[in-house]
Amino acid sequence: MTNKFVRPEIAEMEPYVPIVPFEVLSARLGRAPEEIVKLDANENPYGPSPKALEALRNGRFFHIYPDPESNQLRDALSNYVQMPKARLLTGMGADELIDLVLRVVLSPGDVVIDCPPSFGMYPFSTAVNSGQYVPVWRNEDFSLDVDGIETAVAQHPTAKILFLCSPNNPDGSTIPDADLRRLLQLPVLVVLDEAYVDFDLNRKEREERKDKAEKNFALSASFAVQNSSRIHWTLEYDNLAVLRTFSKLAGLAGLRVGYGAFPEWLLPQLWKIKQPYNINVAASLAALASLEDQAWLQEKVQLLVAERERLFTELGTISYLNPFPSQSNFILCRVNGRDARQLKLDLEQAGILVRYFNKPGLDNCIRISAGRPEETDKLLMTLKEL
Numbered sequence: 001m002t003n004k005f006v007r008p009e010i011a012e013m014e015p016y017v018p019i020v021p022f023e024v025l026s027a028r029l030g031r032a033p034e035e036i037v038k039l040d041a042n043e044n045p046y047g048p049s050p051k052a053l054e055a056l057r058n059g060r061f062f063h064i065y066p067d068p069e070s071n072q073l074r075d076a077l078s079n080y081v082q083m084p085k086a087r088l089l090t091g092m093g094a095d096e097l098i099d100l101v102l103r104v105v106l107s108p109g110d111v112v113i114d115c116p117p118s119f120g121m122y123p124f125s126t127a128v129n130s131g132q133y134v135p136v137w138r139n140e141d142f143s144l145d146v147d148g149i150e151t152a153v154a155q156h157p158t159a160k161i162l163f164l165c166s167p168n169n170p171d172g173s174t175i176p177d178a179d180l181r182r183l184l185q186l187p188v189l190v191v192l193d194e195a196y197v198d199f200d201l202n203r204k205e206r207e208e209r210k211d212k213a214e215k216n217f218a219l220s221a222s223f224a225v226q227n228s229s230r231i232h233w234t235l236e237y238d239n240l241a242v243l244r245t246f247s248k249l250a251g252l253a254g255l256r257v258g259y260g261a262f263p264e265w266l267l268p269q270l271w272k273i274k275q276p277y278n279i280n281v282a283a284s285l286a287a288l289a290s291l292e293d294q295a296w297l298q299e300k301v302q303l304l305v306a307e308r309e310r311l312f313t314e315l316g317t318i319s320y321l322n323p324f325p326s327q328s329n330f331i332l333c334r335v336n337g338r339d340a341r342q343l344k345l346d347l348e349q350a351g352i353l354v355r356y357f358n359k360p361g362l363d364n365c366i367r368i369s370a371g372r373p374e375e376t377d378k379l380l381m382t383l384k385e386l
């Protein structure tokens with residue numbers, strides 16, 4: 001029973017179901033957090049870089065409000081992604097930036113186009129902001145239905161935003177350049193979510209990085225942008241925003257810090273409505289120090305990409321699993337001939353957490369994050385026994 005004061009869109013919304021807090025789950029399973037193999041939320045198992053931890057230990061101004069413009073961090077990001085600082089905005093995770101863009105752009109009832117299965121925050125924030133959610137389902141192999149998106153835009157004169165995610169969560173597929181360029185011709189603002197782009201290295205780059213890794217990571221700032229990010233495309237297209245985050249790459253999911261590159265016309269409006277102190281002092285210190293620890297970050301990317309590849313190969317040898325190729329730090333599997341939920345619960349009893357899905361496009365699926373090699377070992381051993 002809702003009160004008459006509650007906005008109808010909010011009253012009708014399905015509540016967001018957050019994952020069970022780690023401490024609660026660890027108590028429930030009767031295992032210490034360190035013993036749990038946590039492969040359910042694509043977090044970075046290596047945690048923050050040692051430089052980030054040191055910066056947090058040495059922080060001296062936690063009692064002072066942070067810089068509303070995040071100048072230091074945006075300067076460092078500008079150098080890192082080789083983009084003008086004026087085009088960059090930081091957020092309390094990429095999640096806040098998703099919400100901010102919708103708040104600026106949507107009038108009640110305006111259409112947001114999403115391509116599920118994809119990230120749950122797009123429908124969530126659309127509903128919170130009174131948007132009309134229009135899904136254009138992906139193809140069987142999780143590629144985009146580009147024709148379908150064009151049709152949906154043509155059919156909805158109030159279509160304002162198209163969410164795209166590359167690599168896509170939960171399957172890890174990427175959007176080819178040609179498809180993205182075609183979609184950028186549409187009269188909508190394209191929000192391209194690159195939360196996992198750091199793990200999208202093509203084979204040649206991967207080989208080059210391996211060579212460099214062996215030469216002890218003598219890395220320059222420019223090295224950091226050698227993934228397949230389209231963040232520079234925001235200079236070319238004025239209907240493109242690109243979102244990135246420190247959560248998956250830099251192990252800072254718990255500190256909530258992300259950033260994005262936005263069109264010139266959108267920036268003043270975003271600045272106007274954002275909470276002044278959205279990036280807290282600790283998050284800013286840790287993010288800055290992480291950017292100064294490229295060698296460490298890239299070494300961990302290498303390790304996680306290697307684990308992803310090993311996972312894909314090994315999961316393919318398990319009779320009841322059908323893994324999808326991924327350019328991210330996780331592998332989605334369809335479970336055949338047995339119940340994916342039961343499989344998730346059985347793994348949980350063994351102290352291994354994976355993500356379970358059972359919704360359209362993802363029926364009877366599990367998603368497994370790339371972990372440390374010993375975590376992959378334990379997972380594979382358990383899967384073979386079950």
Ligand SMILES: *Cc1c(COP(=O)(O)O)cnc(C)c1O
Binds near residue numbers: 119168195245
């Ligand atoms: C994890 C994730 C995010 C959230 O990033 P935060 O910076 O932690 O808010 C955004 N997009 C996708 C696709 C994600 O999986």
